Amino acid sequence: MRAGLDEEFRAFMHGRWSAMVHLAYGLTGDLGHAEDVAQAAFAKAYASWPKVCRAGNPDAYVRQIVIHENLNRLRKRRVAEQLTDEVPERGAFDASSDDRPALMAALRRLGPRQRAVIVLRYWLDLSEAEIASTLNCSVGTVKSQASRALASLRESGQLVDEELR
Amino acid sequence: MSMDQLRGRLDDAFSAVSPVSAPIEGAIRKGKMIRLRRRAVAAAGIAAVVAAGIFTPLAVQWQSAGPVTTNYTVTVQPPGPHSPAGEIAWGTVDGKTWQIVWEKPCRWNDEVNGGISQCILDLGAPFAQDDVVEGTGGLSLTPNYGLSPSSVPVNFQGNGGGVLAAAWVGAVSNDVSSVAVRLNNGTVLTLDPVMVHGVRSVAFAEPVGATIVNATAYSQTGEISTATPFILPNGATIFAAWLRPGQRGHARVTGLIVDDASGSASAYLGPWGTCIADVSKGGSVSSCNGHGGSSILPWLQGAWSGDTIGSAPQAATKIVFKWPDGRTVTVHTVAIGGEKFFAVPPFPKPYDWAPWTTYNAAGQVIATGGHS
Numbered sequence: 315m316r317a318g319l320d321e322e323f324r325a326f327m328h329g330r331w332s333a334m335v336h337l338a339y340g341l342t343g344d345l346g347h348a349e350d351v352a353q354a355a356f357a358k359a360y361a362s363w364p365k366v367c368r369a370g371n372p373d374a375y376v377r378q379i380v381i382h383e384n385l386n387r388l389r390k391r392r393v394a395e396q397l398t399d400e401v402p403e404r405g406a407f408d409a410s411s412d413d414r415p416a417l418m419a420a421l422r423r424l425g426p427r428q429r430a431v432i433v434l435r436y437w438l439d440l441s442e443a444e445i446a447s448t449l450n451c452s453v454g455t456v457k458s459q460a461s462r463a464l465a466s467l468r469e470s471g472q473l474v475d476e477e478l479r
Numbered sequence: 480m481s482m483d484q485l486r487g488r489l490d491d492a493f494s495a496v497s498p499v500s501a502p503i504e505g506a507i508r509k510g511k512m513i514r515l516r517r518r519a520v521a522a523a524g525i526a527a528v529v530a531a532g533i534f535t536p537l538a539v540q541w542q543s544a545g546p547v548t549t550n551y552t553v554t555v556q557p558p559g560p561h562s563p564a565g566e567i568a569w570g571t572v573d574g575k576t577w578q579i580v581w582e583k584p585c586r587w588n589d590e591v592n593g594g595i596s597q598c599i600l601d602l603g604a605p606f607a608q609d610d611v612v613e614g615t616g617g618l619s620l621t622p623n624y625g626l627s628p629s630s631v632p633v634n635f636q637g638n639g640g641g642v643l644a645a646a647w648v649g650a651v652s653n654d655v656s657s658v659a660v661r662l663n664n665g666t667v668l669t670l671d672p673v674m675v676h677g678v679r680s681v682a683f684a685e686p687v688g689a690t691i692v693n694a695t696a697y698s699q700t701g702e703i704s705t706a707t708p709f710i711l712p713n714g715a716t717i718f719a720a721w722l723r724p725g726q727r728g729h730a731r732v733t734g735l736i737v738d739d740a741s742g743s744a745s746a747y748l749g750p751w752g753t754c755i756a757d758v759s760k761g762g763s764v765s766s767c768n769g770h771g772g773s774s775i776l777p778w779l780q781g782a783w784s785g786d787t788i789g790s791a792p793q794a795a796t797k798i799v800f801k802w803p804d805g806r807t808v809t810v811h812t813v814a815i816g817g818e819k820f821f822a823v824p825p826f827p828k829p830y831d832w833a834p835w836t837t838y839n840a841a842g843q844v845i846a847t848g849g850h851s
Contacts, residue, residue, distance in 0.1 A: 320507070323503075323507065324503050324507075327501050327503045327506060328501050328503060331498065331500075331501030331503075332498055332501075335496075335498035336493040336494055336496070336498075337493075339493050339496055340489065340492075340493045345496045345498070348496075348498070349498055349499060352498075353502055353505065353506055353509070354509075356503075356506040356510075357505075357506045357507075357509035357510040358510065359510070360506055360507050360509075360510025360511070361510040361511075363510070414491060414492040414495050417488055417489070417492045418492050421492075432489075433489070436485045436486055436489060437486055437489040437490065437493065439486070
């Protein structure tokens with residue numbers, strides 16, 4: 315790959331690494347897994363970087379890979395092609411806000427797709443149609459998953475209002 | 480609670496963790512490895528087709544490790560008049576219906592896996608969403624990838640490993656009229672190729688706990704060839720070599736290529752062909768393809784050690800790598816089942832490969848390469 319593209323990739327990854335790890339953290343509930351998923355996604359993006367650039371929206375591209383890397387990771391139960399050659403050192407968790415662990419615990423209790431719907435809908439603010447396309451399912455499925463996920467969060471005490479449906 | 484409030488709480492929760500600094504060089508190194516492996520697999524496939532006509536690029540299903548069982552029933556049927564568009568096959572596993580549908584257009588992983596068009600398949604209703612892990616088993620199908628009627632009759636691609644069933648699909652060459660898949664409880668699934676999106680395709684579901692004994696491709700006049708898959712200790716199943724009637728495959732030999740504190744990798748030779756696998760520490764990587772021939776060939780990067788593992792010419796006893804920083808690294812080849820393998824430590828970042836020279840036992844240079 316020519317040097318200019320490499321530099322583009324470096325700049326892109328430098329700028330978007332944290333955001334992708336935070337997305338993956340929302341999906342996995344585990345920082346270590348999140349970093350693994352994000353790194354694998356960036357590696358795949360690099361492997362196809364000229365095409366990714368031509369497509370014009372690398373952020374959406376990597377986000378898509380992150381989401382599916384996580385779903386694949388869970389589906390396969392084992393990491394089939396774990397290219398990570400070292401375990402990165404752990405980041406620190408800022409526990410200054412007490413309800414964060416409770417919210418994360420409630421999210422972890424959701425199914426992976428329900429969790430993905432919550433993250434994509436209520437954190438990334440994607441439309442139901444965009445989520446359906448991303449998760450390769452119908453809009454109706456997105457709605458039902460969201461509804462069940464919100465109900466579950468209410469049961470856990472993480473949602474105390476009836477406004478969100 | 481409003482949507483904004485929930486967003487704020489999610490934002491708080493997610494941003495509370497501090498990731499390590501972006502491992503940019505690591506991602507680049509792995510990305511290059513992905514590209515290198517694609518090229519290596521493609522090159523090996525092409526070379527092997529010319530040389531022996533028996534090897535196929537990686538065709539693998541990863542499934543959760545679990546007890547092997549013979550206590551299951553599975554059936555397969557071709558699409559019927561009421562089947563949805565894109566259906567390749569349907570059937571039952573323990574009385575529950577499965578169907579495998581090739582959806583168009585590609586939705587998310589187009590160009591992600593090798594720049595080759597891949598599409599999602601749906602292992603769908605009436606399995607309940609929770610019956611199959613993730614509800615729909617996303618499968619990757621690589622139409623016509625490396626296919627040639629004279630070499631690989633069925634390019635099986637598998638995925639899944641859900642609660643009830645994993646699923647296999649295969650692009651089928653034109654001379655194949657049917658494919659018989661034998662499972663470990665004696666079940667023989669007969670697959671009839673159907674044309675889906677311009678590709679002759681077959682598909683079947685494999686119950687979890689089942690193992691595939693072999694698959695045979697038939698033409699109108701008889702058997703074309705049979706593939707015995709390689710099955711890793713963790714249950715991963717790989718179709719590699721297809722042997723014609725009377726053709727002898729490798730004897731079953733397993734040997735250690737490298738074993739150190741950070742991981743180990745072994746070569747597995749058998750009727751499936753030649754496979755290298757690193758199953759260290761619960762993770763795994765593996766690759767099956769043709770022999771490297773006259774040049775050394777990196778097959779995979781170890782899951783944990785980062786070692787690059789590959790094959791070398793039979794006469795090679797050592798390989799000397801000249802790293803970009805001027806250092807030289809000498810590795811000795813390991814003979815397993817008449818083939819030679821090697822493992823070389825991770826190259827200095829950000830390099831994935833380096834110029835090399837192979838030597839025979841007399842110290843004579845056999846070949847050089849690796850100059851990009």
